[in-house]
Amino acid sequence: xxxxxxxxxxxxxxxxxxxxxxxxxxxxxxxxxxxxxxxxxxxxxxxxxxxxxxxxxxxxxxxxxxxxxxxxxxxxxxxxxxxxxxxxxxxxxxxxxxxxxxxxxxxxxxxxxxxxxxxxxxxxxxxxxxxxxxxxxxxxxxxxxxxxxxxxxxxxxxxxxxxxxxxxxxxxxxxxxxxxxxxxxxxxxxxxxxxxxxxxxxxxxxxxxxxxxxxxxxxxxxxxxxxxxxxxxxxxxxxxxxxxxxxxxxxxxxxxxxxxxxxxxxxxxxxxxxxxxxxxxxxxxxxxxxxxxxxxxxxxxxxxxxxxxxxxxxxxxxxxxxxxxxxxxxxxxxxxxxxxxxxxxx
Amino acid sequence: xxxxxxxxxxxxxxxxxxxxxxxxxxxxxxxxxxxxxxxxxxxxxxxxxxxxxxxxxxxxxxxxxxxxxxxxxxxxxxxxxxxxxxxxxxxxxxxxxxxxxxxxxxxxxxxxxxxxxxxxxxxxxxxxxxxxxxxxxx
Numbered sequence: 001x002x003x004x005x006x007x008x009x010x011x012x013x014x015x016x017x018x019x020x021x022x023x024x025x026x027x028x029x030x031x032x033x034x035x036x037x038x039x040x041x042x043x044x045x046x047x048x049x050x051x052x053x054x055x056x057x058x059x060x061x062x063x064x065x066x067x068x069x070x071x072x073x074x075x076x077x078x079x080x081x082x083x084x085x086x087x088x089x090x091x092x093x094x095x096x097x098x099x100x101x102x103x104x105x106x107x108x109x110x111x112x113x114x115x116x117x118x119x120x121x122x123x124x125x126x127x128x129x130x131x132x133x134x135x136x137x138x139x140x141x142x143x144x145x146x147x148x149x150x151x152x153x154x155x156x157x158x159x160x161x162x163x164x165x166x167x168x169x170x171x172x173x174x175x176x177x178x179x180x181x182x183x184x185x186x187x188x189x190x191x192x193x194x195x196x197x198x199x200x201x202x203x204x205x206x207x208x209x210x211x212x213x214x215x216x217x218x219x220x221x222x223x224x225x226x227x228x229x230x231x232x233x234x235x236x237x238x239x240x241x242x243x244x245x246x247x248x249x250x251x252x253x254x255x256x257x258x259x260x261x262x263x264x265x266x267x268x269x270x271x272x273x274x275x276x277x278x279x280x281x282x283x284x285x286x287x288x289x290x291x292x293x294x295x296x297x298x299x300x301x302x303x304x305x306x307x308x309x310x311x312x313x314x315x316x317x318x319x320x321x322x323x324x325x326x327x328x329x330x331x332x333x334x335x336x337x338x339x340x341x342x343x344x345x346x
Numbered sequence: 347x348x349x350x351x352x353x354x355x356x357x358x359x360x361x362x363x364x365x366x367x368x369x370x371x372x373x374x375x376x377x378x379x380x381x382x383x384x385x386x387x388x389x390x391x392x393x394x395x396x397x398x399x400x401x402x403x404x405x406x407x408x409x410x411x412x413x414x415x416x417x418x419x420x421x422x423x424x425x426x427x428x429x430x431x432x433x434x435x436x437x438x439x440x441x442x443x444x445x446x447x448x449x450x451x452x453x454x455x456x457x458x459x460x461x462x463x464x465x466x467x468x469x470x471x472x473x474x475x476x477x478x479x480x481x482x483x484x
Contacts (some may be wrong), residue, residue, distance in 0.1 A: 017433050020406035024484075028354055091355065092380035098401060099390035105397045111404055116385050118355065 004032050008039050011138055016108055019138050023113055026130045037130045043137035045281075047079070048268055051158030052146045053186075054167030059193040061100035063167065063251035063260075064146050068110045069103035070257055071142050077109045079135035081128060083147040083157065086116040093117075097146065111135065125156040126291055129284075132160055155186055160284065162277065163267045165189040165260075168207060170200040184210065187244050188267055191260060195248035207246050242270060304332055356481050358409040361389040361398045363426065366416035375411065375444065378470040384409075384477070395422055399429030402439060408481045414445045420454065427458050438482040444468070 004025075010018035022040075025033045050067075052060050061082065068078045080101075086093035095114035104110040115131065117124050128145060135143050147157050158164045166187035190211075192204050245263050249256035271277035305311060314328045360376045362369050369391055379386045387405050389398060402410050410430075412423060423443060430436035436459065443455060444464040452463055461480060464473055 016403055017406075017435055020404055024357075024406040086385070087380065087383075090381055090383040092383045093385045094376055094380050095385060095387045095405075098387055098405075106394070106400060108400060112401075113404055114385075114387055116355075 004036055008036060011134065012043060014139065016111065019111065019134060022134045023131045026134065027115060027127055037133060040133045040137040044133050045136065047136040047140050047143045049132060049143045049145065049161045050264055051161030051164040052144060052167065053148070053158045053164065055169065056148055058167040058169045059251045060146050060167055061097040063191070063193055063249060064144050065101045065103050066251055066254045066257045067144060067261060070261055072104065072107060072110060076141040077139065079140035079143040080110065080112045081115055081131055081145045082112065083115045083117060083128065085148065086118050091118065111140065125160065128157050129160045129288060158186060162271060162280065163188045163264050165191050167191045167193050168203060169194055170197045170203045189244055189263055190246045192246060192248045193251050195256065196250045200248065204246055204248065211243055300336070301332065304336060308332070356384045356409065356477065357405060357407045358384050358411055358477070359387045359389060359402050359405060359407040360411045360413065361393060362391045362413055363393055363395060363398055363422045364414065364416055364418045365392065366414065367391060368415055371444065372413040375473065378474065382474045395425035395429055398426050399433065402430060403433045403435050407439065409440045409442065409477050411442045411444055414443065417446065419443060419447055420451055423455060423460065424458055438484055440477065440480050440482055
């Protein structure tokens with residue numbers, strides 16, 4: 001325990017090794033990692049967190065590399081978390097994004113950390129949120145979370161960011177792709193990377209049409225609760241119904257990166273002015289608490305199940321039609337619920 | 347609680363240092379490590395010792411596998427070891443060297459703190475088993 005406490009002190013004092021070790025403990029869920037994260041909390045809230053997502057090969061890592069280099073030129077420090085998939089069979093992974101951080105090699109003030117999905121459902125977003133906290137507490141000015149936008153899990157992760165940028169490579173499909181649900185809906189900014197490639201113009205045009213259509217729909221706006229508060233300042237209706245801008249970049253050469261960073265800064269300013277930033281933070285904390293509650297209660301139930309000799313006997317009974325899944329669950333949950341309710345009444 | 351149950355995964359950095367431009371072997375070992383369930387970070391070609399140290403520290407790897415075919419191990423490996431020490435990362439990192447290392451150079455590398463050297467004849471399984479048995483206990 002005292003070892004862990006000095007680890008936090010060292011992290012706050014700016015020791016890279018301590019930061020790296022804290023993230024490892026978070027990833028491994030080592031004993032005591034929760035205390036570590038609890039202690040980090042009060043030191044967080046200073047960094048701008050940017051989520052970068054998009055299909056494989058969209059150029060995310062190269063763009064992140066150039067973003068980090070540009071922030072560094074301005075004298076700011078950067079943390080990067082890059083998430084790659086892990087094998088569902090062995091759990092192994094090759095984390096290959098570091099290779100593309102060529103502009104920042106040897107610069108310790110760009111702290112680049114690879115994380116693998118480790119095949120966990122939901123657990124990944126908890127680990128990522130906690131790792132972002134570690135970087136934030138360490139004092140990084142900008143934190144970039146990069147992940148392949150393939151499914152719900154990844155969508156959750158980028159939601160830990162203040163601003164979500166979705167990379168859309170040119171020629172990434174017809175307009176039906178643009179209608180499909182998923183990562184396009186979470187974008188605060190669209191980036192058409194590889195803008196020098198044929199077809200980039202068309203992709204920009206399709207995105208623009210899609211955004212226009214989304215705006216016309218009654219469900220427009222993904223600002224949630226915050227938008228209601230924001231509406232008090234009427235007359236700024238255009239501000240409230242913010243349309244995600246489309247930025248064109250060529251990450252390989254760095255073209256458009258400055259403008260992209262400007263758009264990101266604009267978004268944060270907009271978030272602050274509308275009160276959305278605070279609303280977002282509250283939503284995130286709510287989601288975090290709910291996630292932890294779910295994980296812990298699932299663990300508690302698992303413990304109860306083990307104490308009753310595991311699942312197998314129940315499966316047998318259900319298969320033999322002696323009981324059914326609902327009754328089994330009821331049998332296990334009822335005593336737990338009873339305990340909780342009794343405790344609450346006391 | 348299951349949320350505090352440790353999910354220990356061995357993390358390895360497979361590093362190519364210096365001027366040698368052949369990384370087939372490094373790719374093969376990276377893939378074998380992946381299939382063994384490890385998390386592998388591959389450095390890419392032509393890295394300087396500083397870059398390798400930076401990656402090893404930030405990624406907090408259990409194992410650093412340095413692949414060298416160029417014969418420059420006697421100048422490059424000490425630099426990496428010194429760099430790891432500078433960040434207090436040497437003690438709990440298992441350092442391995444793979445590639446072409448003449449017999450007469452080996453003792454020197456072992457004295458530096460390299461745990462094992464895997465030459466051309468080494469089998470994948472042997473290497474993986476060695477990592478499993480010797481990955482530092484943290």
